[in-house]
Amino acid sequence: MFNIEVEHLTKDYGSGRGVFDVSFSVGKGEVFGFLGPNGAGKSTTIRHLMGFSKPQSGSTRIFGKETFERYNEILGNVGYIPGEIALPAGLTGWEFIRMMQNLQKCKNDKRLDELLTLFDLNPEGETKRMSLGVKRKLAVVTAFMSDPEVLILDEPTSGLDPVMQEVFVEFIKNEKERGKTILLSSHIFSEVDATCDRIAIIKDGKIVSDFVADDLKHATRKRYELDFSDLASCEKFVGEAQKSNILKIVERGENNSKITVETEDKYINGVIEMLSAYPVRGFGHKKETLEDYFMSYYKEDKEFGGALQ
Numbered sequence: 243m244f245n246i247e248v249e250h251l252t253k254d255y256g257s258g259r260g261v262f263d264v265s266f267s268v269g270k271g272e273v274f275g276f277l278g279p280n281g282a283g284k285s286t287t288i289r290h291l292m293g294f295s296k297p298q299s300g301s302t303r304i305f306g307k308e309t310f311e312r313y314n315e316i317l318g319n320v321g322y323i324p325g326e327i328a329l330p331a332g333l334t335g336w337e338f339i340r341m342m343q344n345l346q347k348c349k350n351d352k353r354l355d356e357l358l359t360l361f362d363l364n365p366e367g368e369t370k371r372m373s374l375g376v377k378r379k380l381a382v383v384t385a386f387m388s389d390p391e392v393l394i395l396d397e398p399t400s401g402l403d404p405v406m407q408e409v410f411v412e413f414i415k416n417e418k419e420r421g422k423t424i425l426l427s428s429h430i431f432s433e434v435d436a437t438c439d440r441i442a443i444i445k446d447g448k449i450v451s452d453f454v455a456d457d458l459k460h461a462t463r464k465r466y467e468l469d470f471s472d473l474a475s476c477e478k479f480v481g482e483a484q485k486s487n488i489l490k491i492v493e494r495g496e497n498n499s500k501i502t503v504e505t506e507d508k509y510i511n512g513v514i515e516m517l518s519a520y521p522v523r524g525f526g527h528k529k530e531t532l533e534d535y536f537m538s539y540y541k542e543d544k545e546f547g548g549a550l551q
C-alpha cells in the first residue's frame with residue numbers, strides 16, 4: 243500500500259487555473275519530488291492532500307484514508323510545512339512549539355532538543371519578530387518533532403541559508419533511511435537531486451512528467467558539444483544534420499563554430515562517422531542535469547521537454 247495517494251485530483255478555479263487530473267503515489271521509505279514553475283499547482287495539490295480542501299473530483303488519501311473526510315485520524319502521524327508560513331500572532335516560539343505539541347498529542351522533548359540543536363534554533367522571543375529563515379526553522383522543527391511517518395513539505399527550505407539547506411538535505415536523507423514517506427515540493431534542483439527517488443513535474447495544473455530520478459542519470463539520449471575549426475564547416479555540418487534522422491541540433495552559438503547536438507546512444511557511431519568528414523576542434527559530452535530537464539518545461543520548450551518519455 244502507498245502511504246500517499248493522489249488519484250485524478252481536479253480543482254478548477256476557472257480561467258485555466260487549478261489542478262487537473264493529477265495522480266501520483268508515494269510508498270513507505272520513498273522521497274517524492276514535486277517540481278513546477280510558480281502557479282503550477284503544487285500548493286493546491288498539497289492543500290488537498292492535507293485535507294484542507296475537498297477535491298472537486300478525484301481523491302487524496304494518506305494511509306489509505308480519504309484526507310478531507312478523515313483528517314482527524316491522519317493528522318497525528320503527518321508532518322506538514324506550509325509553502326507560506328503564517329504563525330499565530332502574539333506567541334513566542336516556545337509557546338508555538340507547546341501549542342503544536344498539544345495539537346499533535348505528542349511531547350517528545352528529546353527529539354525536540356535534537357532538532358533545535360541540528361537546526362540551530364532558539365525559539366525564545368515572539369514569532370512575529372523572527373526573520374523569515376528563523377520562522378522556517380520553527381516550521382521545520384514543529385513538523386518533525388512528533389516523528390511522524392508521513393511528511394508533506396511545501397518548499398521547506400525557501401528562506402533558509404545555504405548552510406541550513408545543506409543541513410536539511412542531510413536530515414531528509416536520514417529520515418528516508420528511517421523509513422519515512424516524504425513529499426517534497428521544491429524549486430531547488432540540487433536538493434531534489436540529492437534526496438528524491440522519484441520526481442513529478444507539474445505545469446499549468448497537469449503532471450507533464452513523472453520519472454525515477456536515476457533514469458535521468460542513465461538516460462540513453464545525450465547531448466554533445468561540437469566545435470568546428472571554421473564557420474563554413476560548421477554551417478555545412480548543420481545543413482547535413484538537418485537532413486539526418488540520427489541527431490538533432492539543440493543549440494547553436496551566434497557567430498561561432500560551436501553547436502550542441504542530441505542523439506541516442508545507439509546512433510553515436512553514425513554521428514562520429516558523419517563528423518569524421520569535418521575539421522573538428524573539440525567534442526564533449528554535455529551532461530543533462532535535472533535542472534536542464536526542468537528548464538525545458540519552464541521555458542515552454544516542449545520539443546525537448548519529453549526527452550525521457
Ligand SMILES: Nc1ncnc2c1ncn2[C@@H]1O[C@H](COP(=O)(O)OP(=O)(O)OP(=O)(O)O)[C@@H](O)[C@H]1O
Nearest residue numbers: 255259260278279280281282283284285286287325
Ligand atoms: N483559492 C484559490 N482561488 C482561485 N485561484 C487559486 C486559489 N488557489 C490557487 N489558485 C490558482 O491556482 C494556480 C496554482 O496555484 P498554486 O499556489 O498551487 O501554485 P504553486 O505551484 O504552489 O506555485 P508557487 O511555486 O508559486 O508556490 C495559480 O494560478 C493560482 O493563482
Ligand SMILES: [Mg+2]
Nearest residue numbers: 284285286325
Ligand atoms: Mg506554492
